[in-house]
Amino acid sequence: MKRLDAANDNDAGKQIARTRQVWQPRIRRDLTDEDARQLIENVTGFFAVLAEWSHAERRAANDNKVPSRSNDCEARHDR
Numbered sequence: 001m002k003r004l005d006a007a008n009d010n011d012a013g014k015q016i017a018r019t020r021q022v023w024q025p026r027i028r029r030d031l032t033d034e035d036a037r038q039l040i041e042n043v044t045g046f047f048a049v050l051a052e053w054s055h056a057e058r059r060a061a062n063d064n065k066v067p068s069r070s071n072d073c074e075a076r077h078d079r
Contacts, residue, residue, distance in 0.1 A: 015040060 019036040031039075 016033050016036040019039050020031045020033075023036070023039055024031050
């Protein structure tokens with residue numbers, strides 16, 4: 001994980017504290033700051049992969065759409 005700049009250190013500290021608060025009861029052991037940082041990185045990565053898959057599925061669905069018939073230049077005279 002890239003190093004956060006000094007302006008974001010306070011936010012990073014808050015994120016780590018919140019992550020420890022949420023995950024320690026579920027894991028049932030004390031978490032270090034490094035444990036919390038890794039949890040943040042892993043959960044963020046997990047949701048990034050889900051978002052990437054979702055975008056890929058939408059692109060594939062859009063690529064496979066049947067072209068609209070409104071673009072046909074021929075008039076129908078079957079009435």
